[in-house]
Amino acid sequence: MKRIAIDMDEVVADAHLRFAEWYTRDYGTQFTPEQLHAHTFEDLIDPVHRGISKKYVFHDDFFKDLAVIPGCKEVIKDLHEKYEIFFTTAAMEFPNSLLPKLAWLGEHFPYISWTNIVFCGDKSIINADYLIDDNVKHFKRFIGQGILFTAAHNHHVEWDVRVNNWQEIRAMLL
Amino acid sequence: MKRIAIDMDEVVADAHLRFAEWYTRDYGTQFTPEQLHAHTFEDLIDPVHRGISKKYVFHDDFFKDLAVIPGCKEVIKDLHEKYEIFFTTAAMEFPNSLLPKLAWLGEHFPYISWTNIVFCGDKSIINADYLIDDNVKHFKRFIGQGILFTAAHNHHVEWDVRVNNWQEIRAMLL
Known part of the structure; x- marks a missing residue:
């Protein structure tokens, strides 16, 4: 059975939206879905607040109850029938993310065992056939095929295998 | 550069000793180093307390400030010159272990970056040349060579590559 490693932030959990929500809460600025799709958070905000993402991301509540990326629950449920699924984040x-991430996976993917959850740093340590990730740096020394998941920060990044949403992953792997 | 994955409990951190310390604290029974070397904790204690290790191990303080297994600091420092080192636990x-384990590694191995720390379950997900571990179950589907580190619970386990202490790891790998 082939094995798929799946990243969390911007692939199954919407951390990008959380940045925007907190900025709206703190400064009132609203963002459209189109803006959030096209631009990184730091590019969207008032330049006087540049760097605020670093403050947000280390807050204890940042990773709690993140929105689910559309389509991932249905597609991963089906992938799970044909592949070994590991979450690799x-x-x-961000030590503050460890427990919220574990709780989030338990809530949204209760059928994925704790044995298949990996908290790491350098993902070249991952032994899998595919790695679905929004960051190409993890593909450089990865043993399998990296699949770049489109996110606001990677529109202009070059990579030969890219998917724009979970329906494209379904088409590619099922 | 070849890569060594190193387990934590009973390989670099002495959780076995912590079980004994807490039992002594709670019931007064003392254990000699020879007893601790030869027997599992559950085999040493009064049968009426069987199962108490399950209670201890989920306590918030269990993984804090565990004793360091003799020799590992010196040998890992030297291995680090010639190999990529990852801690893979x-x-x-045990969700209660996540933050204490991270703090423990930061204290005792400050030169090992967060990028090289892996919290996982099924270690077949680890891509490394060697895995030093006290549990052979992790070797079954491991991509590299499993090296069994002797612990009280594995004296009678069959495995072709076994080390009894960190000096033997030095002799094997350096």
Whole structure:
């Protein structure tokens, strides 16, 4: 059975939206879905607030109850019939994310065992056939095929295998 | 550069000793180093307390300030010159262990980056040349060479590559 490793932030959990929500809460500025799709958070905000994402991301509540990326629950449920599924997230950078991420996965993917959850940093340590991730840096030394999941920050990044949404993952892998 | 994955409990951190310390605290029974070397904790204690390790291991303080297994600091420091070192621990089973384990590694191995720390469950997800672990179950589907580190619970386990202490790891890998 082939194995798929799946990143969390911007692939199944919408951290980008959380940045925007907190900025709206703190400064009133509203963002349209089109803006959020096209631009990174730091590009959208008032330049006087540049760097605020660093403050937000280390807050204890940042990773709690993140919105689910559309389509991932249905597609991963079906992938799980034909592949070994592991969630592999570079959580070590944010110790505040460890417990919220574990709780989030338990809530949204209760059929994925704790044995198949990986909190790491350098993803070249992952032994899988595919890695679905929004960050190409993890593909450079990855043993399998990296699949770039489109996110606001990677529109202009070059990578040979890219998907724009979970329906495209279904078409590619099922 | 070849890569070594190193387990934590009973390989670099002495959880076995913590069980004994807490039992002594709670019931007064003392254990000699020889007893601790030869027997599992559950085999040493009064049968009426059987199962108490399950209660201890989920306590918030269990993984805090565990003793360091003799020799590992010196040998890992030297291994780090010639190999990529990753710590790979099946921490997901014990969510209470995540933050204490991260703090413990930061204290005792400050030169190992967060990028090289992995909290997982099923270690077949680890892509490394060697895995030093006290549990052979992790070797069955491991991509590299499993090296069994002797612990009280594995004296009678069959595995072709076994080390009894960190000096033997030095002799094997350096």
